[in-house]
Amino acid sequence: MVKKKATRPYHHGDLRAALLEVAEKALEKGGSETLSLRELSRELGVSSMAFRNHFANKQALLDALAREGLNRLGVALNRAISDREQDFDTRIIKFARAYVRFAMKHAALFRLMFLSKHRTGAPAELIEASYRALAPGPATVADGQASGAVVQGDPARLALVVFSAVEGLIAISTDGQFFGQPLDRLTEEIVSQIILGLRPRL
Amino acid sequence: MVKKKATRPYHHGDLRAALLEVAEKALEKGGSETLSLRELSRELGVSSMAFRNHFANKQALLDALAREGLNRLGVALNRAISDREQDFDTRIIKFARAYVRFAMKHAALFRLMFLSKHRTGAPAELIEASYRALAPGPATVADGQASGAVVQGDPARLALVVFSAVEGLIAISTDGQFFGQPLDRLTEEIVSQIILGLRPRL
DNA sequence: ACCTGAACACCGTTCAAGT
DNA sequence: ACCTGAACACCGTTCAAGT
Secondary structure (H helix, E strand, O other): OOOOOOOOOOOOOOHHHHHHHHHHHHHHOOHHHHOOHHHHHHHHOOOOOHHHHOOOOHHHHHHHHHHHHHHHHHHHHHHHOOOOOOOHHHHHHHHHHHHHHHHHHOHHHHHHHHHHHHOOOOOHHHHHHHHHHHOHHHHHHHHHHHOOOOOOOOHHHHHHHHHHHHHHHHHHHOOOOOOOOOHHHHHHHHHHHHHHHHOOOO | OOOOOOOOOOOOOOHHHHHHHHHHHHHHOOHHHHOOHHHHHHHOOOOOOHHHHOOOOHHHHHHHHHHHHHHHHHHHHHHHOOOOOOOHHHHHHHHHHHHHHHHHHOHHHHHHHHHHHHOOOOOHHHHHHHHHHHOHHHHHHHHHHHOOOOOOOOHHHHHHHHHHHHHHHHHHHOOOOOOOOOHHHHHHHHHHHHHHHHOOOO
16 A cells, blocks of 8 residues: 555546445445446546546556455454464454454455456455455464364465355355344354364374 | 247347356456457347337447356355255365355456455346355355254354455455465365365364 | 547437338 | 348547647
């Protein structure tokens, strides 16, 4: 996130930031395919091609949006596991909840984030941003290994099981078929299940 | 799937089927947003608006494609659990594998299927097609309950845990981070984990 | 450095018309 | 019943030009 000097040249102090802001709003109520650059420009009272000074094309704007989203997810996940005094189970459940909550709260952005990073020819920068954002997962698993709560093995590989559980919850959550169970409770249940498999054999 | 008489009126015996076929091919290598009706029409050597006799608009064509995909998934899932002599664990693992394999093999179609049915204002027909396609999940759980392999409770609710596991696998599989483990094996591992939670308490 | 405006090659959809 | 072709209102992107 490079800060630009607010020289207020034509219409805005920072057209780039303004574009990202309205783009995210448009995203959240229409998806990435219905998002129109011309419409965004109209909203901001700027010419259709003003955005060209800040983004090479539409894809570049979407990538920037995805990158920003990944950074925000990373912050949320880091905060969730920040208390290193807590035991592994508590931390990993908080991690899972933060992940699921982010996906629920910013559904369209979340979809874009993983659509962008998985598309063929995604910029390396985006892949790296994703690794950084998700790093709290493996990190917590590694801490769990250090305290004897988790079996030995590659933390990234073991964390994959947690990611799988979380992504599964997110996927089925759009069905809204929770039979009245709050999502936080379901997250705890499923992740608790997963934790059992990560336990060292007695 | 209503069969039309092959009267070969202008260009095709069945333009509807031909459209669905090329549309799926286009989908599989470009996503639903880059799919162009005009381009499909050109490929079939037909006017841009010929499709209008078979589909009200682009969305209707995508919905039809999603519906067809759901039917095919349903067939695959039914086949996976068809041997009622097998025990619960075997059947539900086969179910999960069939699900994951379908999603891998028809990635773009799979995405479209769940994008279509989850979008606001999705036709009821699509929702029903989805329930029918996924029915083998709850059905297998119900069989498991009958044989004492699964705890009591709403089969649809219990099956949700299996769906969650499977969807999670699919989500992370696009990352291709399996550390050399075959997906079938990982599916078995994770679903086996899930099964433990479905067991009646001794 | 930042923004404009006309032009180009695409879209999906509507409508009147053809057979 | 099925298909065509012109027209309309949109796109994203390129390019030459403005300050």
